[in-house]
Amino acid sequence: MTGVLVIEDDDRIRLSLVLALEDEGYAARGAATAEDGLLQQRRDPAETVLVDLMLPGIDGFECIRQLRREDDVPIVVVSARDDTHDIVAALEAGADDYLVKPVAVKELSARLRALRRRGRALADPVPSLVFGDLVIRPEAGEVSVRGEPVALTRTEFRLLCELAEHPGRVLSRQQLLRRVWEYEVGDERLVDVHVGRLRQKIEEDSSTPRYLVTVRGLGYKLQR
């Protein structure tokens, strides 16, 4: 049993999601406010957190930021809002995935499984990948830039590893969505925002990236 915390202010949605996730084999529990959710997560950390964006008191965006400040727990946004502004803001705050209500339970379950797999090591792990000052140790799950360790979330780490496995080769956003998020067809904004977050952590100047570069019209590549 793996724990899922559902932070959702609508009682009926929370109850139905908890019931359905329990059916799927997760130990699910709910929190009606961000404050309660944060408290529960501190006391008894769940493996994954589902967050609604419109919450009373602390809103979903702030809730994601506070969760992210503490650790790299995978966060999935489940919101009725589907405009780009909200999606990008939630991902920039630190969410790993974004689902628009109503989401089918099968789909939600698939996303959670993909997130769990993301934590595992690569199929064919190599001791370390070196890109100039950037050193990636896939087995240890560690990344360092100029000798300084960098804290990455699982999704960021998996994204970096996918790119590092194919040094100098361009990977399209759809390819990355398939390999990292396990989407057949997904929202490319997921990739763009995560690349932006990665750059802020590994690049000296994220506006003129040295390692993780955009290839216009094609995708991204990691270069030495």
Next chain:
Amino acid sequence: MRPVGLRGRVIAGFAAGALVLSASMALVSYQLIRGSLLAERERTAVRAAYFNATVVNSGLTGDHPDMLEVLRSLDTGSERKPVLRRAGTWYARSADGGVTASIPEPLQRMAEEGTPGKQRIRADGQPAVVVAVPLSASTVFYQIDSLQELERTFQILALVLTLVAAMTTGAGAALGWYATGYVLRPLSSVAAAAQEITAGDLTARLDPASEPDLARLTTSFNHMVDQLARRMERDRRFAADVSHELRSPLQTLAAAASVLNRRRDRLDDRTATAADLVTDEIARFQTLVDDLLELARSDQPADRRTVDVSELARGVCRTRGISEQIIQGDDQTWSVDEQRIEQLLGNLVDNAIRYGGGPTAIRLGCHDGRHFIEVDDEGPGVSPEDKEVIFDRFVRGRTAQARGDVDGTGLGLALVAGHADAHGGRATVLDRPGGGARFRVELPGCAP
């Protein structure tokens, strides 16, 4: 006949006004100048005639004066011809032969009765003035002054005045052309702004400071656009509100239905059937809400990015469990709105699955500067009546209705048309050679 435009009418009006004005000015000037010059010329002729008559009279002393010698002694020049009639006989210098015939009879009679006179005549086809001065009971002195030179002056004057009138008319037309251009320029900027707004740019406004005289037009135009933008914003917000309000209960329903479905085996037949109905209808309701919201948003401009459409098509096939082999056209990288084109492809493929037994070919390519997407199926095809309405909202094919098919929302193809429209393209349905339907979407912007 095409009605004459505002500009044409104003130009014609200006030209006609200038013509009337300049023509009447020219006519009046001509008449005044002609009258005063002729009067002046006649006065000169009369004065000269009296002077010459005095000279002739003084030469006529004695019983048999030599008339011709007397006439020859006059200093007249070539334009002036003196003639003497004495006791019923004409005397004229040899060079002036024949002029006597042009002296009118009434003038002659009047002069012979002792009254001096003058009259304008034509001598040898040329204009002239004849002055009659009676010298005695039987002698009359006539002098014929040619007006030929003056007449030529009048012709030149008339020509010059006509030219001036024509030029004034032309200048009037030019002024009309310039004035209408000047007045219509703000209207052109209104038209340009209206076009921008139609194209989806609701920030287009007119500058009220640029033309103070047209401030009312610019103000009311800008006000209208403000109102329009506000209304569209309200509609958009309404769509977002509806989205939230409908999606939240749907989320509960979807999760609860999943719980019900898990326990389907434990339900009796009636309850299980009811649970199935609930689950199916929730799925349909969900699609309907998504499609409706998408349709409400479809008039927004496309968010263009460079997209690998071949890859999108492969993804669409993968999610629906269809062989990717049916896709023709690799490496199609277009500048389009990714989400909309993905949905467009998905809806066409779903349509082929639902009504045409599955797609048999998906073609992507570029033809005549336009991208095209074609989805073929080998189903019953689309009847001519259905072709006209198939892209309308809530229209489902007759065959589908006959089958009692209720899976679709009736919005799929309306969305296809809406997305094509947002890209400036269009969607059509054709007959596939060999039977079935061929849905074709064309989008502009393909570099040859």
